[in-house]
Amino acid sequence: MNEAGLKDGQGMKVVVGMSGGVDSAVSAWLLKQAGYDVTGLFMKNWEDDDDDEYCSTREDLVDVASICDVIGMELEVVNFSKEYKDRVFADFLREYEAGRTPNPDILCNSEIKFKAFLDHAMDLGADKIATGHYAGVREWTSDGRTEYQLLKAEDGTKDQSYFLYRLNQAQLAKTIFPLANVYKRDVRGMAEKAGLHVHDKKDSTGICFIGERPFREFLMRYLPTKPGEIRSLDDNRLLGEHQGLMYHTIGQRKGLHIGGIKGNDTAGDHEAWYVAGKDMQANVLYAVQGHEHPALHRERLVAQDLNWIAGRAPRTNWVYTAKPRYRTPDQPCEVDRVADSEAEIAFAAPQWAVTPGQSVVLYESRVCLGGGIIV
Numbered sequence: 001m002n003e004a005g006l007k008d009g010q011g012m013k014v015v016v017g018m019s020g021g022v023d024s025a026v027s028a029w030l031l032k033q034a035g036y037d038v039t040g041l042f043m044k045n046w047e048d049d050d051d052d053e054y055c056s057t058r059e060d061l062v063d064v065a066s067i068c069d070v071i072g073m074e075l076e077v078v079n080f081s082k083e084y085k086d087r088v089f090a091d092f093l094r095e096y097e098a099g100r101t102p103n104p105d106i107l108c109n110s111e112i113k114f115k116a117f118l119d120h121a122m123d124l125g126a127d128k129i130a131t132g133h134y135a136g137v138r139e140w141t142s143d144g145r146t147e148y149q150l151l152k153a154e155d156g157t158k159d160q161s162y163f164l165y166r167l168n169q170a171q172l173a174k175t176i177f178p179l180a181n182v183y184k185r186d187v188r189g190m191a192e193k194a195g196l197h198v199h200d201k202k203d204s205t206g207i208c209f210i211g212e213r214p215f216r217e218f219l220m221r222y223l224p225t226k227p228g229e230i231r232s233l234d235d236n237r238l239l240g241e242h243q244g245l246m247y248h249t250i251g252q253r254k255g256l257h258i259g260g261i262k263g264n265d266t267a268g269d270h271e272a273w274y275v276a277g278k279d280m281q282a283n284v285l286y287a288v289q290g291h292e293h294p295a296l297h298r299e300r301l302v303a304q305d306l307n308w309i310a311g312r313a314p315r316t317n318w319v320y321t322a323k324p325r326y327r328t329p330d331q332p333c334e335v336d337r338v339a340d341s342e343a344e345i346a347f348a349a350p351q352w353a354v355t356p357g358q359s360v361v362l363y364e365s366r367v368c369l370g371g372g373i374i375v
């Protein structure tokens, strides 16, 4: 075992997804230190002529080349922009058009990083692939059955298992997460010690293909505006106009431009407005006033398009925890009803701004069981 708890690699061939960031650089370095035969693979997932201003792909590739040089490993480059457009971006647009708020990074993991990328790595003769995700994987035997479990990262503040809940047994069987037991606060120091110049590189933020660009502007290029009314959910009062339901998400406060509206004299009338619902048919956006408005809280949700990592559904009448969105701390819950196509989850406490299109991910202690897409 090395400092990250990695087993001796004994020359096992691993292809590491290299983004140009510090996490994947340190992941590759740790594997190399542990005796794996490591190759870096950089993938290009997005191609757009007007993107130079916001897209850092070129600089990232330069960084990857230098990292591979320092570590002493081969670098391969692959273009998955067609696969990305067909399998991730098309779904992203469809979901927005239907008024939901999807999470393309989740689909990018199950369809690109752990499918197209994994297949390509196997073609290159790899035994396993590795990424710099903060998550863990372990082989677990109970009741005579052996399975791969997806685990939360040791560094709970950085855990990314939420984004990986759509992986299956075959994908996990081929995966190493070298940062499973590493704290983010130590990663930059490790990179510096290893002589990797990206030790002080800024972490990437946001959805990969959108990068730092203004989101609404980006979406408008693909989904034209469709103006409609904004109404108060409580009394149907006309509050203003929206430019398209797809530009808004449940719980959103900014960008409604109705802050100054005064209606009657009831107390609290100066509280901020939040998006509480969408009527897709009538093209009406419904808003409520105040963060604590009951319409923004839900004790139950229904999820579809389910993926259970072990290949079997969770138990009903059993206390688990779940995240109805990435940034929400784990919430105690029970699975009330579960079938192949749909599950209903009841939380111990009401959840704020449960949003269709986002994923609900279920955990039993540190083990990620899977989840589904909120409808």
Ligand SMILES: Nc1ncnc2c1ncn2[C@@H]1O[C@H](COP(=O)(O)OP(=O)(O)OP(=O)(O)O)[C@@H](O)[C@H]1O
Pocket: 016, 017, 018, 019, 020, 021, 022, 023, 024, 025, 041, 042, 043, 044, 045, 113, 130, 131, 132, 133, 203, 204
């Ligand atoms: N363009 C890419 N080519 C190959 N692998 C990638 C690419 N982008 C991301 N990955 C892999 O997916 C992992 C998680 O990606 P994410 O975008 O969440 O990066 P991150 O957590 O900021 O990590 P990093 O510091 O490595 O960028 C990365 O650590 C890397 O292994």
